Amino acid sequence: MMNNNLSPRPDEVIRIEDVTKVYTIGDMEVHALRGADLVIRKGEMVAIMGPSGSGKSTLMNIIGCLDTPTAGTYELDGIDVSGLSDDDLAGIRNKKIGFVFQSFNLLARTSALANVMLPLVYGRAEDRKGKAMRALERVGLGDRMDHRPNELSGGQQQRVAIARAIVNTPAIILADEPTGALDSRTSEEIMAIFQSLNQEDGITVIFVTHEREIAEHTRRILHIKDGVVQREEHWDDPLSAAMRLERLLRVEKEEEAVV
Amino acid sequence: MNIIQNLWLALDGIKANKLRSALTMLGIIIGVGAVIVLMSIGTGTQATVTSRISSLGSNLVFVRPGATQQGGVRTAAGSAISLTLEDAEALEGADGVEAVAPETQSGGQIVAGNINVNNRVLGVTESYLDVRNYTMADGDFITQQNLDAKSLVAVLGANTANTLFPDRSPIGQSVRVTRTQFRVIGVLASKGGSGLGTEDDVVMVPITTAMARLSAQRNNSGGRSVGTVNVKAISDKDVPIVKESVAAILRERHRITVDDDFTITSQEDTLATLNQVTGVFTAFLGSIAGISLLVGGIGIMNIMLVSVTERTREIGIRKAVGAKRNDILLQFLVEATVLSLFGGLTGILLGVGISRLVSGMNLNGQPLNTVVSPEVVILAVSVSAAVGLFFGIYPASRAASLHPIQALRYE
Structure with a gap:
């Protein structure tokens, strides 16, 4: 357990202390979180793993300000968000958090560019088009800006979603099973983008996955069980998606040459 | 999100489902069209009546005998025989x-x-x-x-x-x-x-x-x-003077101290009464048409509720990336209002067209006169916008109060 009196250090982006979440379904009380503690520093890349029903979705929702804790405190980028109103939380989501979902969650019938501009529109930002174009170029989709989601592959759609997540220069990117709907090669491409955003742009990336191999792209894996952070793994040598991708391409070429 | 962006968004939403939007608008189109047609018939009738009465001369004053009272039985006005040829001669040369x-x-x-x-x-x-x-x-x-x-x-x-x-x-x-x-x-x-x-x-x-x-x-x-004694005033302005001077002369001749045994009405009095009647008639027609406008509004509410359910996931996405309650509320309100305003404008075209078409139609030997007054058009536009706003409020507030997590999970 952490000391509640500790004030957050400036390099911390997330500080969650003794957070509980209780849902009432009919007469039943479901304890989704039972006193979770978690500190994530700026520039970290963290994977969260856990079986279903462990409370990891609830934790992600609370980190993402989509839900509020029943008890405990949550500080995001130095702001105590545990007692904020719905509209204030919407503002926090807009400015501080970039979401990436398993099912992409892009607006249909809307171009990639317009999808990326959406957070800027709600944030009443200036130069929306320029910012959105730069974000799309950053994820390698500079030539697909006018395409609609149904004209893009799964990997491309997820890259549009990542562009939408980074367009407001958020404090954290929060990804919920970002590779869950993608094949292994496309998954490596997406992980390569996350690693590049983390290492080159210094963006904090937090993602949930249940694939061990995907989780090993980070230096830190958190294991959630029964509503608490049960165990942490650390190592200094994460998998490099870029290198694995290079190897994959080489193998493919060799196979082609053999044929 | 400003109002122009919301307008484009609303147009996108309407275009996405053209047939449904058209059918929804049909309710408003018929409602507004009916209001315009029926009100134009009412106003036209009023204009006909007014012009016919004015053709009699607006500077006329009619003097009629009053009611008689005999043994407590009061007869209808005009039935008395109190007015004489000699009275009429005495009125010559009175003021005005x-x-x-x-x-x-x-x-x-x-x-x-x-x-x-x-x-x-x-x-x-x-x-x-x-x-x-x-x-x-x-x-x-x-x-x-x-x-x-x-x-x-x-x-x-x-x-x-x-x-x-x-x-x-x-x-x-x-x-x-x-x-x-x-x-x-x-x-x-x-x-x-x-x-x-x-x-x-x-x-x-x-x-x-x-x-x-x-x-x-x-x-x-x-x-x-x-x-009846018809008295012509020198001009319209003299009508009140004539009414007074005629009354004074007759009271003196009939030695009246309390109740007049004659009545004096001017053309304007008749016109006012008739206008009142035709006004009620017009309002009656208008309110019947108004009911269909109400039904059209309920149609809009129905479709907007369906639309909110269908687009739950979209609402979830918008909320996740930072849309506030009011952003979502405004989006759906604008959509409902645009839908009903479009219907209203189409309804005006339809209504004006029909009222042109029926104008001059023979109705029991009487040509039907229709007048589309600008007031009615303005009324119809504002009522249709108000209908959209009013019936859009409930669906829009349902959309706005969706919880982002539940909305995102909606299949």
Whole structure:
């Protein structure tokens, strides 16, 4: 357990202390979180793993300000968000958090560019088009800006979603099973983008996955069980998606040459 | 998110489901169209009535006998025989009075050869022609000599002349009214129109002749009683003065201290009463049409609720990336309002088109007159926008209060 009196250090982006979440379904009380503690520093890349029903979705929702804790405190980028109103939380989501979902969650019938501009529109930002174009170029989709989601592959759609997540220069990117709907090669491409955003742009990336191999792209894996952070793994040598991708391409070429 | 972006968003939403949007709008189109058509008929009728009454001359004042009271039984106004020819003569030269024309009225069968017709028979004086705005089509009007001599001469209204003498000039012919033969000396020009108090279905004879031959009534003091005294004011402005001076003279002559035994009405009074009636008629038509507008509004609410359910996931995405409650509320409100405003504008085109189409249509021999007043158009547009706003509020607030997590998970 952490000391509640500790004030957050400036390099911390997330500080969650003794957070509980209780849902009432009919007469039943479901304890989704039972006193979770978690500190994530700026520039970290963290994977969260856990079986279903462990409370990891609830934790992600609370980190993402989509839900509020029943008890405990949550500080995001130095702001105590545990007692904020719905509209204030919407503002926090807009400015501080970039979401990436398993099912992409892009607006249909809307171009990639317009999808990326959406957070800027709600944030009443200036130069929306320029910012959105730069974000799309950053994820390698500079030539697909006018395409609609149904004209893009799964990997491309997820890259549009990542562009939408980074367009407001958020404090954290929060990804919920970002590779869950993608094949292994496309998954490596997406992980390569996350690693590049983390290492080159210094963006904090937090993602949930249940694939061990995907989780090993980070230096830190958190294991959630029964509503608490049960165990942490650390190592200094994460998998490099870029290198694995290079190897994959080489193998493919060799196979082609053999044929 | 500003209002222009919301407008584009609303247009996108409407375009995404063209057939459904069109059917939704149909309710408003029919509602607004019905309001415009029915109100234009009401307003047109009002205009017709007004112009017909004004054609009688707006500077006319009518003096009629009042009600009698005998043994506690009060009879209808106008039934008394208190007004006499001598009263009418006394009104000549009163303040603001240009001319005075007393009349007696009786019904009667008028026969010429083997044709007969039932018309009003008016006993009139020389000044009647001018006071009631008649002109001669043929021959001469009744003169002072005719009056003095109680001549058996008659002037026919345009319709009466056409009915009795379909193929020859009536001048010099003789007509029989009840049991008296009259010689036709003139025919009046048609005043046009029909319906309210047709003025072409008359026969006019000298008032003195009428009193002697047709309907002789004398009051208690021996005065010769008349039905109505038409008083023409010098101008419209003099009408109130005339009303006062006429009343003063009659009160003095009749030695009245409490209740007048006559009534004085002006053309404007009649117009006001009729306008009130046609106004109620128009409002009645409008409110019937308003009900269909209400039904159209409920249609909009229905479709917006479906739309909110269908787009739950979209709402979730928007909320996740930072849309506030009001952003979502405004998005759906604007969509509902645009939908109903579009319907309203189409309805106006339809309504104006239909009212043009039915204008002049024959309705029981009466041409239908329609007038689309700008007020009605403005009213229809604002009502349709208000309907969209009102019936959009509930669906929009449902959308706005969706929880982002539940909305994102919605399949």
